[in-house]
Amino acid sequence: MHTFTIFRRVLIILFVAFFFALPLYAKEDKIPTPKEFGTYFKTTGGLKRLTPNMVFDENGLIFMESNNPARFFLKDVQYFVIYGPHNMDVLTLNPLLFFQAGPLGKPRYAFGKNIEYTVQKKGNNLYVVKAKGLLGRGYFCLWIEDTVWDFVIE
Numbered sequence: 001m002h003t004f005t006i007f008r009r010v011l012i013i014l015f016v017a018f019f020f021a022l023p024l025y026a027k028e029d030k031i032p033t034p035k036e037f038g039t040y041f042k043t044t045g046g047l048k049r050l051t052p053n054m055v056f057d058e059n060g061l062i063f064m065e066s067n068n069p070a071r072f073f074l075k076d077v078q079y080f081v082i083y084g085p086h087n088m089d090v091l092t093l094n095p096l097l098f099f100q101a102g103p104l105g106k107p108r109y110a111f112g113k114n115i116e117y118t119v120q121k122k123g124n125n126l127y128v129v130k131a132k133g134l135l136g137r138g139y140f141c142l143w144i145e146d147t148v149w150d151f152v153i154e
Contacts, residue, residue, distance in 0.1 A: 031122045037084030039149045043076040050149035065106045069150040080129040093117045096139040
């Protein structure tokens with residue numbers, strides 16, 4: 001074989017190895033640790049805190065009352081950051097479906113079918129929750145035990 005042919009093959013191998021190795025050295029997604037325990041939405045503008053709400057059980061029917069939920073634009077939605085001592089084994093991500101108005105006229109919402117998600121532990125009591133599919137526009141919630149964090153994606 002000629003020296004030039006060997007040199008070309010080595011160059012091609014190095015070129016291919018370089019491009020396959022680049023993703024291994026990609027910048028890690030640094031998760032900012034919030035100052036306080038809570039549930040946050042990671043948006044393009046940073047972390048936005050979600051306000052907790054309560055889950056009600058009335059004769060076996062589980063629901064929540066809407067209480068001025070946080071609103072986000074679909075283009076800004078990235079993932080959730082949960083910081084605090086929560087039991088992540090019982091976490092669910094659900095769409096909320098209108099059920100009925102309560103006695104005081106507040107709308108009540110029932111929990112829809114669970115949306116698949118992944119949970120990654122990033123530190124002590126710090127978790128990242130990402131939906132496996134795309135979240136569309138609508139009214140959603142994260143639910144852990146008796147606390148729910150509701151939000152609207154517009």
